[in-house]
Amino acid sequence: MTDIQSPLPGTFYHRPDPDQPPFKAKGDSVAEGDVIGLIEVMKTFIEVKAEAAGTFAGYEADDATPVTAGAVLAKLES
């Protein structure tokens, strides 16, 4: 299992838009550099990218919730 951590403090989003599906679902294959979520920090949205390839094991942080820098957002099975 690999952790995907938040690069910044802010609000974590699973979806590109509230009415769109999450970036990834459990079991999806993930390539290095795939966007798995967004962090809203000071009204700016930053993409959270996977730093390794693997299979998406699920989100650890809830959608639209505050997270700290370094918080585990999602897990990957390699």
Place this chain on the structure above:
Amino acid sequence: MPVSRLLIANRGEIAMRIVRAAKSLGVHTIQAYSEADAEMLSVREADESICIGPAPAKDSYLNIDALLKAARETNADAVHPGYGFLSESPAFVRAVEDAGLTFVGPSADTIERMGDKVAARQAAEAAGVPVVPGSDGRVDGVDAALEVAETIGYPVMVKAAAGGGGRGIRVAQDSDELRKLAPQAAREAQAAFGDGGLYVERAILSPRHIEVQILGDGTRAVHCWERECSLQRRRQKVWEEAGASCLDQATRETLCQSAVALAKAVNYRGAGTLEYLYDDASGEFFFIEMNTRIQVEHPVTEMITGVDLVAEMIRVAGGEPLSMTQDDIARNGHAIEVRLNAEDPLMQFMPFPGKVDGLDWPEGDGIRVDHFLSDGYQIPPFYDSLIGKLIVHAPTRDEAIDKLAKALRSTRIGGVKTTIPLHLALARSPDVRAGRVHTQWLEPWLDAGNLTAEATGDPQ
């Protein structure tokens, strides 16, 4: 009824500013704050404070019910909205007034009217304020477009009358060019929207942003002269001045009088700003919109006039007439404000919600800092990146730029990346020094690589 217990429905540096103004009037201050802002400086500085909800603004600073509940529980008799958040929400004003409280600002009807671009343009025209000349509605065919262009003057912009966005926009310098471009624009409009109708308006290619500060008590209105805010990135002002050095005295008087005419026409109450585009080439100014609240850059106006705009807002909201006449408001010297944002200007302005580790502010005559920081303060990531404003005042613009550069060099906000390097580089720019700037100047200047560690004069 005079304001005696004021709820501050905002955060950050403007909350501190309101606390200070209210205290100077002997008004009891009550700071509303979100769970993320419990450590904020104005929570400590206000006479009392009350938590209004979780960190996300929609659950706190934008939550009308939570704010009204806080006002009831603290026995507030008035609400100051600051800027942003609910400051221009007619629904909020109505809710505040329905609860029997005073809203520090204009009426809901005025906010609604001036917040609607078309209604605001009509109000401006009716008051004799110049607006960007354009066709009254759609124009069909090249000949009709040429006729309109002849009356409004070149260069003109043609765009699709239907739909929005940048589709089909063309700029023609003269009638020959318009003759070529209008059919293309019409074809593109037809393809995109199924309607080849065009809209023609004067193209102001590199305008300056000039705005006029006004104050009204519902009957009388005065202006506190103009500001120039042409240095913008992503439509956000980064550096603001009072006055606008590009204006001659006659144009300045006409501009400021036009703002007063509109303020009087709508029986304006409180502080407001009329924004204009100014065309250097022709010396013409055009009203674009009105902001019905206090603005971030209000301190530069306070520095050159000595008027306390926020205190005056609170007084007139309490039913007092304006404490001054137009003749009382003199311009004195030149002031510059720079916005200190928690962003890394050398990394594409990436937000930097750090923890303040060591804080040194410049001091001296004609130096003012509006901020909400304290040593050890963790800047929350949930709101915008403005953490403070450095304002300088000097007899001339040249001296103000020198004073600004010196003040920036003696400012230290440890632990946080800020836009100080940007402002140091701007203060050294020959174009900024000569005032050769417009609203389209800063972004190309940044894209051209003018902002480097060396350009800030502070290689680290």
